[in-house]
Amino acid sequence: MNIIEVQNLTKNYGKSRGINNLNLQIAEGDFFGFIGPNGAGKSTTIRTLLGLVAPSGGQAKIMGYDIVRENRKILEQTGYLPSEINFYSGMKVSDVIKYSANLRKAKCSDKAGMLCDRLGLDTSKKVDELSLGNRKKVGIVCAVQHSPKLLILDEPTSGLDPLMQHEFFNILKEENKAGATVFFSSHVLSEVQNYCRTAAFIKDGKIIMSDKVSNLAETGTRKITLKGNATDVERFLADESDELKGKISNVSKMDGAQGSASVSGESASGESLNSFSQSGVSSNNMNCSFLYNGDISSLLKKLAELKLYDLTITEPSLEEIFMNYYE
Amino acid sequence: MNILKHEIKQQKIPLLIWSLSIGALVAMCVLMYPDMKSQMNGVNDMFSSMGNFTEAFGMDELNFGTLIGYYGVEGGNMLGIGGAFFAAIIAISALMKEEKERTAEFLLTHPVSRKRVITEKLIATFCIIVIMNVIVLLCSIGSILAIKEDVFWKELILFHLAYLLMQFEIAGICFGISAFLRKAGVGIGIGVAGLMYLLNIVANISEDAKPLKYITPFGYTESSDIINNVEINVDYLIPGMIIMVAGIVVAYVKYIRKDISA
Structure with a gap:
């Protein structure tokens, strides 16, 4: 009742x-x-x-x-x-x-x-x-x-x-x-x-x-955290192919060396992200996390093309889902 | 009766201060009477020959040489102005203060209907005014006894009753206004009381303005009517009481539907 x-x-x-x-x-x-x-x-x-x-x-x-x-x-x-x-x-x-x-x-x-x-x-x-x-x-x-x-x-x-x-x-x-x-x-x-x-x-x-x-x-959305070659990661995030387009959100990038700068935005190719990522260029590596809502195997195929040092796939927190709704 | 008790408790200190202040002023006037009396012949002539000023305060029809006449003017002024302002302040804040002090959310989310809140607050307002008037009356009687004069019971009680009704009327009007206010408004209350007082003075001075007596509650507190005729002028009292009831009805109609601001 x-x-x-x-x-x-x-x-x-x-x-x-x-x-x-x-x-x-x-x-x-x-x-x-x-x-x-x-x-x-x-x-x-x-x-x-x-x-x-x-x-x-x-x-x-x-x-x-x-x-x-x-x-x-x-x-x-x-x-x-x-x-x-x-x-x-x-x-x-x-x-x-x-x-x-x-x-x-x-x-x-x-x-x-x-x-x-x-x-x-x-x-x-x-x-x-x-x-x-x-x-x-x-x-x-x-x-x-x-x-x-x-x-x-x-x-x-x-x-x-x-x-x-x-x-x-x-x-x-x-x-x-x-x-x-x-x-x-x-x-x-x-x-x-x-x-x-x-x-x-x-x-x-x-x-x-x-x-x-x-x-x-428990939505299909997963949180991906990765550490890899900065140019590779940037290219991946800017990827406009069918497998990735519109399925990546809440991107947050961190300079691998300092690990302090982060930014989140809806679109991986947003201008603010590009300008911001300058701070992370000093090191050749970068940490990056984002939410992915799509087919996991096609994501893995794409990720396999990158030079990666670390990768985790987790359930997002409610906080991250929340941000997703309000953007 | 929880809200009623709570309201009176909340107003305890202002109530005491106002009652004792007005009571002391009235008592002081009475205590000064013996001194005045010895010089009264001159004073009486002077007061009754000040033209408009004399009429404005109703001193043309009163004998200043007697305690009754003297009390009618002096006591009337103290209790008239003081009582009207006090009634206005208490009544205008009755409903408004809950939103102003952000306690409305507390009070109105208890299982008490708005109607009940209004009723108890209204009764509390009238109780507070009655208590104030009783204290002033006691001060007055005490001071009359202190100067060893006879207490003119009938006139005195009638006189104070008229002033009580006057304060009720002002309270009724201000209570109605209170339902509309959210933030401030004590100034509006004082304005209403002051305006009513002035209207009566205007009505006293000018024949053309006589109809104003039907509007202002000071019309039926005219000391000369009460003391010379030993009655309250019902022609002025009835419209006054209708205005008071109208103010109260407006308060109910408005406040029952009011959106309470956060």
Whole structure:
């Protein structure tokens, strides 16, 4: 059963931002990553689902409730962490957490205390004195303390140090195990790859891809890393033959000796690449990596013509697939 | 009632400062009365012979030589200006401040309907205004007792009730405006209060401008009417209360549908 069902949801905000005929399904119990660059419409989607802004078109249901008419019923069983969270100045952390629980008519001080301990949050401090990371922690406690059925988190890890991010995801995993659906937006792909079961990519207000994370990573695309004679490699990358044309992307070249310069671009024959590769000419060798999406044996035939010292073929990371989608 | 309690707590310090300031000013006026009284004959003549200025502040129909008359003008001015500004500031920020201070996302993603948020905030605004007026009234009674004068209960209560309703009306208007604002707006509130005060002065000076009394809430706080007739002028009060309700209705209509800015 789907806990979130979005059909042709549209929100116009004048010219820019907003979402356009967005369709999205999230299964109950899923751990869902919502990926996109800044301004793609992640926050707008979330804010529309939560009823903070009214949709201009389309419809959406959460737990079977309509997001416009039955907003309150949805919010009762949802925990939300905004990307930029602020609290009432002058209040203590413990007061904010209590206020949030009271607004939900929830008795959950035990769980709140446990969460504060795990996140290392000092509840006697005033919220005004908190850093972004610590404000986030307060937000996490407020979102999780009542054990909601659905957790919606908008860029939850920004401002948290790596240790806290780890603890935070542990908390999310436990909530997920206990039956909660987790839906979070991010532009950090590694966290989506590490924790999510399903992911969707959003670009310019539209979902461009939605699938299991394992499927997304298991495309036919392979990442090729090679080290070889610079002139050979340049010639190979500039090759316009049928076997290679349009199948190579995300080229990144490094000077073999220094190994520091790199550049990525869609087309292997782009001008920027040619001019950039000058830095790698000093040595006669060069390192190069790219994504290849085509027949492996014809690639190998082509590669056999080059003078190579090293070659690896690996599965690309989600990050690299992501770059592929947005270029 | 969580939001209601929270709102009052949030405004605790401004509430105390305003109440005690206005209370102290009113009390000071009353405490100065014994000194004034001894020189009052001259003062009364002077105040009642300043032409338009006299009429503007309603001093032509009041006897400055009595505490009631004196209180009607001096106390009325303090409570009128102070109370109107305070009511305007509290009401204009009631809904607006959630977006201004970026707490709206926190509040409105809790399972509380917008209608409920508006209602509790409205009640909180009125409660805060009532508390302020009670404190001022207590200051006033205390100071009258302190100078060993008789408390003119009926007029005093009616007088303060009229000023309370005046503040409610200003609050109602500003509450309506508050629903439209996102960032700043306290200046708008003060502007509304100041404008209303000026309209009343204009109406007092010029016969042609008399109809303005139906618009400005200061029309029914005219001390001379309250003290001489021992009643609030209902002709001015009713339109005022209609304006107040209109402001509140506008707030509901607007805020229930409002897109909350990030």
